[in-house]
Structure formats: structure tokens, C-alpha cells
Amino acid sequence: MYILISPFFKSFNDTWLTYHVPSFLKWNIKKWIIVEIPFKDKIEYWIILNILWAEDITDLNESKIKSIINIHNENRFLSKYRKTLLKWIAKYYFTPIHNSNSLFFPKNLVDKIKKNKIDLTNTRDLQYNFDHKITFSEDQDKAYKKIKKSKNNKILFHGITWSWKTEIYIKLIKDNLEQQKQSLLMIPEIILTNQIAEKIKNTFWNDVIIINSTVTNATKTKYWLDINANKAKIVIWTRSALFYPYNNLWLIIIDEEHDNSYISDQAPRYNTIEVAEKITELNCNRLILASWTPRVESMYKALKKEFDLVSLLKKYS
Numbered sequence: 001m002y003i004l005i006s007p008f009f010k011s012f013n014d015t016w017l018t019y020h021v022p023s024f025l026k027w028n029i030k031k032w033i034i035v036e037i038p039f040k041d042k043i044e045y046w047i048i049l050n051i052l053w054a055e056d057i058t059d060l061n062e063s064k065i066k067s068i069i070n071i072h073n074e075n076r077f078l079s080k081y082r083k084t085l086l087k088w089i090a091k092y093y094f095t096p097i098h099n100s101n102s103l104f105f106p107k108n109l110v111d112k113i114k115k116n117k118i119d120l121t122n123t124r125d126l127q128y129n130f131d132h133k134i135t136f137s138e139d140q141d142k143a144y145k146k147i148k149k150s151k152n153n154k155i156l157f158h159g160i161t162w163s164w165k166t167e168i169y170i171k172l173i174k175d176n177l178e179q180q181k182q183s184l185l186m187i188p189e190i191i192l193t194n195q196i197a198e199k200i201k202n203t204f205w206n207d208v209i210i211i212n213s214t215v216t217n218a219t220k221t222k223y224w225l226d227i228n229a230n231k232a233k234i235v236i237w238t239r240s241a242l243f244y245p246y247n248n249l250w251l252i253i254i255d256e257e258h259d260n261s262y263i264s265d266q267a268p269r270y271n272t273i274e275v276a277e278k279i280t281e282l283n284c285n286r287l288i289l290a291s292w293t294p295r296v297e298s299m300y301k302a303l304k305k306e307f308d309l310v311s312l313l314k315k316y317s
Contacts, residue, residue, distance in 0.1 A: 001026045001053060002065070005035065005046040006098045008110045015096055016049055020067040032083060034073040034113060038066055045072050045114050049097065073113055075120050078104065079247060081282035088278055095268040103243045103268065108217040109224055120228060134171050137164075143312040144168050147288065148175075152308040153280055156298050157290040159312035165290055166196055168312075169253055170203055172288075177207065177233055181250040185236045186272070188259035196255065197236045204234055211237040239264060239272040242279065250285045252276055257289035257298060273298070 001021040019037055021029055029035075034045050078086065082104065090100040105113075112118050136144060140163070147155055147168070159165040173183045187196055197210045209223050209232045226232040228245040235241055239262055242252075254262070254276060262272035273289065280287040289298055289307070302309040 001029065001051065003029065003048050004050040004052065005048050006101055007046050008098065008105050009102045010098060018065055020065050022067050025071060028071055032076045032078050033071060036069040036072045038069060047101065073116065075118065079245065081279065084282055085279060089268060089270060093268055093270050099268040106217060106220050106224060108221040112221060134167055137316055139312055139314045140164065140168060143310050144171055146310045147172065150308045153284065153286045154277065154307045155288045155310055156294055156302045156307040157288050157310050158294055159290060160292050160315065162315040163312045164316035165312065166199060170200060172251060173234055176251045182246050182248045183234050183251040184241055184249060186238065186241055186254045187236065188238060188256050188261040200234065200236060207233040209235050211241065242272065242275055249283060252285060253288045253290060255290050257291045258293050258295045
């Protein structure tokens, strides 16, 4: 038996490397678990991408293929849709798969994995606290009901400034939370994050995780584990929030979807909107792109009925 494996961060020219699996380990080998390998002069921990048998490989030079040492961690750190997404990002954006890996595994988390200090068994659902009275205008109520009744799980929410789109976000998140489902609200700038995030934090209290540039790597790893364990029902963050391990994600809202900060200019380069659309196709959640000045691409998709268009063009009164 042979496996195709990839590091978490390290860059090299190959897409992946091939290693042999000793007979005493082959019955415990599974995709997406972590194995201990000899690499150059060190022992490293890489993730299994695929499993192959000798007959599956042509031009195999067995004398040059090293064997893995052991299985390091049998936890599967990627849910089904995230496995597909990881591969899709590598292929769609023409980047080595280990660059794609780095989006899904924060460095501090990888350090804990290497030290076997990760527990993925502590899962529980929290009862939420809702302390906010929602009063919609007639136009807000129409927009909210149109979103709720839409048979399309992709929606372009065209709302002007001071139309109080945030109140509709809150009601949609509340609906989601009542079913014990996770929601992700993405916001491009720290200033906006402070305004909207504080309002949502003051509404839902302990069910909210707010992540920004001031959050330490250790705290991000804690949040990663909380999200994976369903301890966090509402996440507010910028573009990298898409890659956290949601197990029950049913709502993604991208506020100010036209903002350029949703496009990553560092490897691996990607477009947040495109990734969110792919997640929605794989995960069947609802995606809402919101803006007063939507991107041309989004309006075009709305005109083609790929998105439902919901408009809120009056200020809240």
C-alpha cells in the first residue's frame, strides 16, 4: 500500500509525495489522518490525501520510496465538504495542495496536533440567550420574508445605507440559532466589525465568537476547537473564517460584498465570494451577499437567476 501525503505549510515543487505503508499499519490507514514520516534528516507529520495500491501506480521505483514510521493522529480534521473544498481551491486557483492546507490548519493548531494535544471529542450544544426586541419597518419585513421564502439558497441582498440591514441579519441568525445551527457573518473592515459585531455580541452574548487582527494565534486555535465542537454558534470575522471547521453551518452572510479585501493577495490567492459560493454548493447552506453597491458579477448572476435579488431601498424610519 502507498499513500499520497502533503505537509501543512511547507512549499516544494511537487504536488504531493508518495510514501509506502508497512503491513502492520495498513489496516488503520485512512484518508485525512496524520502520519509520522522521515523527511530529509527530520521526522515530520503530514496529512494523507489519497491511498493507492502498487497496481495503481505506473513507473514505480520502490527502492526510492520511503516508508511512513507510524500513524500520529487518527482524528479526521476535515468534514466531508471541507475535504472537497480543499482540493477544489488547489485546482481552481492553481496552487499546490499544501498551500491550500494552510488555509484550513492554523499554525498554532498544527503545533498542538504534532504534540498530540488536540481533543475533538468534547462536543455539546449551548442554549442561547436572546436579549433584543426586533421591530421591522414594512420594507424590512418584506425583505426578510422574501429571504426566508426564497427557494434559491444564494441571495443578493441589495440594501442602502441606514436601511438597518443588521436587524435582518440578527433575525436570520436568531432563526438559525433556534434550530441549533451555526451562522457566519463576514465583514471586511475592522471598523465595521466593531460596530456590527458589538451589536450582535450584545444581542446573543456567549454564543458569539468575534475574531479580528488583535486575536492571538493561541486564541484562534481555541476558537477553531470551539467551532468544531459546536460550542460556537455565531462567528464574525473576515475572509479566513470560511475555512474553520463548521459541522452545522447553515447561514453565511457576507456584508459589503463588493469590498476588495475579500480577495486574498497572498498565497494561496483566492476570492472569498467564489469560495463561499462553492461551500454553498457543497454544504447546501444559505449564502447572502449584501451591499449597497454590489459587484457587477453579483448583479449579473442575479439577472441570470443564479441568485435571488432582494432589495431594501428605503432608510429605516
